[in-house]
Amino acid sequence: GEDVEQSLFLSVREGDSSVINCTYTDSSSTYLYWYKQEPGAGLQLLTYIFSNMDMKQDQRLTVLLNKKDKHLSLRIADTQTGDSAIYFCADVGYYNQGGKLIFGQGTELSVKP
Amino acid sequence: SQTIHQWPATLVQPVGSPLSLECTVEGTSNPNLYWYRQAAGRGLQLLFYSVGIGQISSEVPQNLSASRPQDRQFILSSKKLLLSDSGFYLCAWSHAAVFGGETQYFGPGTRLLVL
Numbered sequence: 001g002e003d004v005e006q007s008l009f010l011s012v013r014e015g016d017s018s019v020i021n022c023t024y025t026d027s028s029s030t031y032l033y034w035y036k037q038e039p040g041a042g043l044q045l046l047t048y049i050f051s052n053m054d055m056k057q058d059q060r061l062t063v064l065l066n067k068k069d070k071h072l073s074l075r076i077a078d079t080q081t082g083d084s085a086i087y088f089c090a091d092v093g094y095y096n097q098g099g100k101l102i103f104g105q106g107t108e109l110s111v112k113p
Numbered sequence: 114s115q116t117i118h119q120w121p122a123t124l125v126q127p128v129g130s131p132l133s134l135e136c137t138v139e140g141t142s143n144p145n146l147y148w149y150r151q152a153a154g155r156g157l158q159l160l161f162y163s164v165g166i167g168q169i170s171s172e173v174p175q176n177l178s179a180s181r182p183q184d185r186q187f188i189l190s191s192k193k194l195l196l197s198d199s200g201f202y203l204c205a206w207s208h209a210a211v212f213g214g215e216t217q218y219f220g221p222g223t224r225l226l227v228l
Binding site for chain 1: 147155215
């Protein structure tokens with residue numbers, strides 16, 4: 001079945017760029033997602049990229065998609081302490097009536113002042 | 114705009130007791146609804162999804178059940194809780210049957226501790 005893999009931890013200094021990586025197995029994906037989870041909270045949709053795009057930029061966030069290698073990355077420019085959270089990559093697995101998300105294990109981003 | 118609510122926010126229950134967690138969505142109709150569990154290790158496990166009233170699909174066999182008595186209401190239940198049912202339960206919704214309808218929007222979650 002579909003699988004999504006992420007590294008578990010990333011530590012950066014405030015002001016640096018963070019790059020969170022993700023690999024997936026399903027080559028038929030239409031959308032790929034990034035969600036953010038702050039401690040004790042639900043998941044917040046950060047951004048998504050359509051599979052016919054290579055890059056999407058949204059303010060400090062840049063998503064890169066390499067379909068050939070099935071690799072997705074999220075770059076956060078000028079990382080702030082408020083960016084400390086768990087970041088989940090998600091792919092779409094389909095069932096009869098629609099799509100369900102397949103999540104990676106999440107990457108815990110720690111931003112040090 | 115659409116909002117999703119979950120309650121209670123936190124629950125401490127003894128082993129063997131029943132469970133009922135509620136999720137409601139406002140501002141949309143006929144959503145797809147989902148229940149996830151996030152155990153201490155952080156991975157998200159899809160438990161149930163529903164594409165309409167009374168239509169429930171189970172992803173994994175377990176001690177839990179789900180029901181959808183109304184279009185925008187999704188309930189997670191158990192007759193007898195186990196210690197292993199402890200975790201963070203997240204409800205989510207998505208637009209049904211539209212291109213890009215896979216995008217899911219999550220509620221604030223319910224933290225369940227079974228003692």
